[in-house]
Amino acid sequence: MAPRSPNKAKASPSGSQQSEYQAIKQQWEKAKRAAESKNDGTSPIPTGIPDGPPGVTERQRLEKLEKQQSEIDSSRKRAYERKWKWTCGFWVWVLAIHSIAIYLFTSGFLLTRLVLEDKSTCDAPPIDSVVKAPGNTDKGCWHPKTFDRAVVVIIDALRYDFTVPHLEGQPRHAFHDAMPFLYESARDSPQNAFLRPFIADPPTATLQRLKGLTTGTLPTFVDLGSNFAGTAIEEDNLLMQLRDAGKKIAQIGDDTWWSLFPGYFEPNISKAYDSFNVWDLHTVDNGVIDNIFPLLGANSGKGWDLLIGHCLGVDHAGHRYGPDHAAMTGKLQQMDEFVRQLTESIDDKTLLVVMGDHGMDAKGDHGGESDDEVEAALWMYSKKPVFGRTQKDFVTPPPTAKIRPVNQIDLVPTLALLLGIPIPYNNLGKPIEEAFSGPKGNDWQNLHAVSRIAAAGVQRYQDSYFKARGIAPANGAGSPSDLWAKALEVTKSSHQDAYNAFSSFQQETLSVCKSLWARFDLPRMVAGVVLAAIGVVVLVMYSAKDADDDFVVTNDIELDYAEKRLELLSYQTKGKDEEVEPVKDYHMELLRGLWDRRVIFVLLIAGGVSFIRREPKDAAMMTATTTLLIAVLVSVTHSAVTLQQTGRTILNTLPQTLWGWMALVFTVSQSIGFASNSYTVWEDTILQFFTTTFGVLAAISSFRVESRLERTLGIYHSVVFVLLARLASYSKLCREEQMPYCTSTYYASTASSTSAPWQLAIPVVIGLVLPSIIKSFILPTRSWEGLSPVWVQTVFRAGLMIAAVYWVIDAADNGDWVAGRPGAEHLKAIGIYVAQLGLALAFIAGSTAFIWAPPSVNVVSTASTNPPASQQPQARVTILGYGNALGARYLMLPLNILIGLCILTKPMGTGALGLMLWQIMSLAEVVDILGIKSEAIAPVMLAMLGNFYFFRTGHQATLASIQWDSAFVALRTLRYPWSPLAVTLNTYGAQILAAACVPLVTCLWKVGPKQKGVLETASRGLGLFVAYYAVEALATMSWAGHLRRHLMLYRVFSPRFMMAATALLVVDVLGIGIAMLGLRSNTLAVGEVFGWAE
Amino acid sequence: MSTAVTKGQSASPGEAKSKPTLHPVAMADTPAAQAVSIGRPALLLGALYVRMPALINDPVAALNSALPFVVLVQIAYAAICLPIAGAPTVAKSTKKPRAGEKKRTESTAPALFKASLPQSSQSFLALILTVITVPAVHILFVLFGAPLLDHVARTLLCAAHFSILAAFPLFYTRGVDAQAMLALAGAYAPLDEVSGGVLGAVLGAWLGAVPIPLDWDREWQKWPITIVVGMYLGYAVLSKGVGTLFYGKRLAKAPGEGNE
Structure with a gap:
């Protein structure tokens, strides 16, 4: 909602708001005039205004003064608009830096692949076969099948050198010769068995490996499919082909299979075991061994066609002890015995496959792409002679994994053709030679x-x-x-x-x-990290206050009045000289590097060269990226140097007070914590811990406030702040890694994404109570004037109630409460209209009202009833709400945003967001009472609240927690850009609300209309607010890049980086956008009435 | 610190205008007192070390059985080293009052805590006050993120240990002097062994929360072992350290003395 200039509105005044606006202004002018004429001569304030030339009447003199005043005002207004534009320019530039840094890093880090939904079918082979293909699943689809059934045993992390004999001259380890059966059987009976190195494609984590082993493709972090919220494999894969052919699949062991293939496995004979308990070496293996043999026996009835066993003991022994440990020897010996027994148990028509899904490094960990991690072993066995070697040297299995390796994806076409099913559509592998070359190998x-x-x-x-x-x-x-x-x-x-x-x-x-x-493209990743780091430094330098930046709130109407007179005086004496506007603007100076001739020159040359040489697209992209990077670096350096020269030095960024240190410690310790998966997983609790710490320290500081009333209020609001955080912490959606120490409360149950009936009452309670709470904050500042009462009591409440009604309708629709009754089929449509009404109220009506609203003040002019004896009776002018003129009016903006967010957030989240606004108001009070508005802790605490309530509104730093259904709250079908916007508002609602409140907390709350430096202070506050998110993005980016071989990369670190990066961009665009626009229209509205502050 | 917060709220704040100076708690100057002052931290930490396996094995039982021992240590410490609330020793150490400042140290002590009271009843009264703070500390732990409904016994015992360590000497030496409580709550009370102990216990307990989330699956990560250990370490180190190195200094200026 772009604010229209109130100037235009003046030309065509419309509506009652406008007239009310004018009325206040007129009242204020009248009262001022009255005060001026009455005060003349007896005023306690030294006016210093020279009397007009003789013969000029009082009225003329006043008119002249008024004219001069309006000239000053209009010049100030122009100056403000210019300043505002350049400040916005600066923020756009910050956004550009963040975007480029994130783009660079992401393009090197998150490799994406498109998931095709095509499936192979039995009757449509990709090419006509050379041998006669039977064309049905009984005999083989595309090629005659060799086996009826298969037993696939995965020994997690079975490295190739665990299975081959110790090489002479090499150091001997605990894992050598502990599992000789695979090697010996392949060497002694080559027609029944073969053993080959089995090379995994990184990332070598089990989940990604299983994807590769079943689909035959190379998994990347983001497989762009129709639905990447779940982990289930949707691509064509071996198991899907088997299931579609009517075959039965059973699985015993690692439960990763179950999340990848939900509903695939025969329920009675399959058995899943927890995969991440790395301290337990035996439960899974014993479970597999105990449960698999009964299924193999002749009288088992064969309720399966593919039997998968997944043992984790070797992997866990590696994680826990490393490969060179007696525990590893024991595990391998157990596996050796297990495989021996398997070969005795299977029948002639069954294929036995034993393999590792990846290897392990010297410490026993995996996830990366080092040789030890990717070199697994593959062994196939058949009772009847089937396998062959095309050369005689191939009979003995390769002594190391460097010789004759096969790719893991090669298993997919091999298994598919051996079992007579179609090869999955996305397969990139080729059939393994030994399996098809015939017993003679020719x-x-x-x-x-x-x-x-x-x-x-x-x-x-x-x-x-x-x-x-x-x-x-x-x-x-x-x-x-x-x-x-x-x-x-x-x-x-x-x-x-x-x-x-x-x-x-x-x-x-x-x-x-x-x-x-x-x-991974390392240079790009490093470039992204470096740029992000420089961006953080510049932002912090920009936001650090120096000695000149004291934001002193006086709120003294008499002082403001005296100052105004002085201004008039100096205007009269200096005349128009004063009006020479400063050409240079601080923010413009910061951005000057952008149109530095050298930058333009370099860009032109590089562009020209690449154009003339007609480089291919990739190289041109590379050149473009490099030049862009150079340009950005030059521009950033220029800003940093300018900041340094204008006194905002790097040294200046060091905290000076306890509050500054607190902000630094909170931000930095959290950033360091992102290097650990535990601290990333438990971030929500850590944020609560830090928030409470701030609240307790604020309470302690409040004890030092001198005035008893203020002290009590300070302690009260600190305690409320802490209590609200704890109360809000009961709304949570646990991530998998937090189990079993966490219980989700966000939805009706862990298996649903709908709200429980009692949760529907939460928005109603919020709608009833929150407006009154807001009123209790406004009332003491005497700003319960202007539009405030109507807006808070009526519109805000109505908006929250609309949200409550919407969620009741939604629940009724989901739960079929009115099924069978007339009108039931219209329920969804009614819900959509209600949601649209609420959103229109919040964003369209709300923004319009916010732009046109007069300040929440009231001018009361009464005759002084008890004048001092020495003075004649004079009019007393009281401006109710003067001391909070800026804050009370601005507060309408967060209220409007909250209405919109509540409609897009589930009932539990509405409760959390309501508490959030209350907590923010308490924060504003505490910060004001303690006089720490311009300390770094205020914006940083807001930013932490933003993240804290991100978790409280049913989100986690995982892709699976994105609430996609919020796209359909107000729309029936996907519509761009509204659907993504709705999901964004749902996901980052808390951060957006926090951003909108930054000006309120850091400079506007309880501040009068004539305050100087509001824009600068607010922008600095926003700078620190954004800096918190920028530091998080930088930290998660660096850690994700550094830990790109970590086991938990794809489960913990990458998602957290993605959350930090998107949160930063959302805050940059929506947060800063809303805050800057709100600040502007607020200042314009207040300035129109009270005149302009410098 | 945290005890003081909750305590301070209930205590009615004294008038800000008349400010009798609050003096740091002076240790008794006897050889026995000096021995106890040094020996006590060693004794507490030693006991913690010895009982560590038991604590890890069963926190509730270990904390429960340790409580009487710690109470006895603290009572002995108070009796031997600390001056009684409102005792003339405080008044004696008063330097010359500044101009316009009334000397009213005696009168600020409430009637309950007469210097004439025997030490045993003084200890008893302080102990009762300490017990009253335990639920407050418990609530504070919960606010910082401790489970509300699970492990209530563990949290309560942890709070009890916190109170007996930090709050008991405080009540013994300060009584329910509102002004002293206010100064402690606002962290502008002069530093000494007693307030240093409070500071240490709070900091130690706060830092003790750091290892809890780590997925090391160690037994000692059980709630509230790390908190208890951090609390004891912080208390032992800072009560002696602050009492020796920063005696009489203050963390923050009192209200009306200008900005921090």
């Missing part, structure tokens, strides 16, 4: 057939992927498309050549995809 026709069908699938996937992404694939010599064409040309007579050609096509495609999806 069945080239078969190898040609399987590699051809797999390669055709890869080619089909690549085509659709590039089409969906809108990129043209490379087509030079040696590119995948070139190799594909060549492979097709190889005559069918030479099966071996054809096999080799298809294999090299597959290899090249894989390497293209790898470079596209699975590599």
Whole structure:
């Protein structure tokens, strides 16, 4: 809602608000005149205004004064508008720096891949087969099948060198020769078994590996699909193909499978075990061993076609003790025995696969991409002789993982073809040679057939992927498309050549995809972190106050009045000289680096060079990014130097007081904590701890306030502040990692995303109570005037009630409360209209009213009843609400925002946000009483409250906690940009509300209309507020980059970075936007009535 | 500090205008007192160290069984080292009153705490006051994030240990002197062994919360072991340290003395 200039409104006054506005102004002028004429001669304030030339009447003199006053005012107003524009310019520039830093880091860190929803089907192979394909799942879809069933045992973190004999001359470790069976069986009976190194694609975390092992593709952090809120795999995969073919799947062990494949597993025979209890080496393994053998026996009835066992003991032994430990030896020996027994238990038609999903590093951890972490082992076994070797040296398994490795994704086409199901659509792997070369190792026709069908699938996937992404694939010599064409040309007579050609096509495609999806771009990440760090330094330098920045609130009407007279006097003596407006603006100076000739020169040259050389798109992007980075750096450096020169030095940013140190300690300790997954997981509790700490220290400081009333109020509001935080902490949505120490209360139950009936009462209570609480804050400042009573008591309450009504309708709709009764089918539509009405009230009517509202003051002019004897009776002018003229009016803005947020937030969240506003008002009071408005702690505490209530409104730093359904509160279908905006307001509502309150707390509350330096102080407050989020973004960015090999990267650190980055941008755009616009229209409105402060 | 907050609210604040100077608590100057003053922190920390396995094993039982011992240590400490509230020793150490300042140290002590009272009844009264603060400290723990309904016994015992460490010497030496309580609540009371102990216990308990969220799955991360350990460490170190190094200094200026 862009504020329209009140000037325009004056030209066409409309509505009662406008006239009320004028009325107050006239009253104020009249009272002023009255006071002036009465005071003449007897005024206690030394006026110093020279008497007019003789012969000029009193009336003329007053008119002249008024005219001069209006000239001063209009010049000041122009100056203010200019200053405001440049301040906004500065904030846009800050936004640009944050965006570029986040873009750079993200483009190097979060690699994204599009998930295609296409599925392979049995009757539509990608290419006609060389051998006659049966075309049904009983005999094989695209290729004749070899096995009826498969038992797949995953030994988590089974590194390849755990399975091969100790090499002469190498140091000997505890894990050597503890699990010899795989190696020996492959060597002694090559037709029944083979063992090969099995290379994982990073990230080497189990969840990502399972995705790779079932879909045949390379997982990235963000798989852009239709729904990335859940973890369930939606891409075509082995299990989905089996299920669609009517096969039964059973799983025993690690429960990660269950979140990836919900509803896939046969309920009676499957058994899930908790996967993250790394201190427990045996529960999962014993569970797998105990539960798997009964399913293998001849009289088990075979209720499965694919049986998956997932053992975690080796992995946990690695995490807990490291690989070189007796516990590892024990685990491997147990696994050796387990596999031996398995080979004895299966029948002829069953394939047995034993594999590791990844390896482990020297310390036993994994997640990254080092050799030890990616080198797992793959072993396949069949009772009947099936496997072959194309060369005789291949019989003995490779001594190290560097020789003849296969990719983990190769398992997907291999298993699919062996079991006779279609290869999943997104597969990039190729069939493993040993499984298809026949017992003699010379069945080239078969190898040609399987590699051809797999390669055709890869080619089909690549085509659709590039089409969906809108990129043209490379087509030079040696590119995948070139190799594909060549492979097709190889005559069918030479099966071996054809096999080799298809294999090299597959290899090249894989390497293209790898470079596209699975590599961190370190230089970009570092550039992003450096830029973010510089941005934080500049922001803190900008926001630190120096000696000249004392924001002294006087609120003395007599002093203001005297000052006004002095101004008039100096205006008269100096005449128009005073009016020469300063050309230079502080914020303009800061931004001057942007149009530095050198920057423009460099940009032009680089752009020109890249244009002339007609560089390919990638290189041009690279050049563009580099030049942009240089330009930004020059501009930032310029600002930093300017700040340094104008006295805002780096040294100046060091805290001077307890409050400054508190802000620093809170921010920095939290940022350091983001290096630990525990502190990231428990951030909500930590924020409550810090908030309470501030409240307690504020109470202690309040004890030092001299005035008894103020002291009591200070302690009271501090205690309320602490109590509210604790009360709000009962609204929570736990993340998985907080279990079992946390109980969710946000929804009716842990398995639903709807509210319990009793929760529907919360918005009603908020609607009834909150307006009265707000009134209790306004009333003592005597600002319960102007539009305030109507707005708070009626409109605000009505808005909150509309929100309450909406959520009742929503619950009725969800719970089918009125099912069968007339009108039930219209319930959803009614709900949408109610929500739209509420949003219109909050944002359209609210903003309009906020822009036109007169200040919440009232001018009362009474005759002094008891004049001192020495003086003649004079009029007493009382301006009710003068001392809070700026604050009381501005308060309307957060109230409007709260209405909108409550409609978009679930009932429990409405309660939390109501408490938040109350807490913010208490904070404003405490900060005012303690005189720490301009201390760093005020905006930092607001920022922490913003994050604290982010967690209290049912969110967590996980993708799964995003409340997508908020997009459909006021809309039936997805509509841009409204749906994303609704989700943003739902997600970051608390931060936006906090940002809107920054001017209120840091400079406006209980401040009179003639206060100087309001814009500067508010902007500095916003600077510190944003700095908190910028520091969080910088910290999470650095830690996520540094811990990119950490086990918890994709569960904890990356999501937290994404939350910090988006929160920073949202605060930059929406928060600062709302606060700056609100500040402007507030100052304009108050300035119109009371004249302009400097 | 935190005890003082809750305490201070109920205490009616004294008139700000007439300000008799608040003196730091002076230790008794006997060899026995000096020995106890040094030996007590060592004794408390030693006992904590010895009982650590029991504490980790069963916090409630260990805290419960330790309570009488700590009470006895504190009573002995108070009896040997500390001056009784309103005792003339405070008045004696008064330097020359500044111009216009009334010497009214004696009269600020409430009638309950007459210097003539025997030490035992003084200890008893202070102990009763200490017991009264325990629920307040408990609530404060809850406000900082301790579970409200679970582990009530643990939190309560932790609060009891906090009170007996920090609050008991305070009541013993200051009684219910409103002005002293106000000064302590506002952190502008002069530093000495007693207020240093309060400061140490608060800081230690606050820092004790730091290791709780870590996912190390250690037994000692159980609530409230880290708090208790932090509290004892902070109390032992800072009561002696502050009492020796910063005796008579103040953390903040009293109201009316200008800004911090």
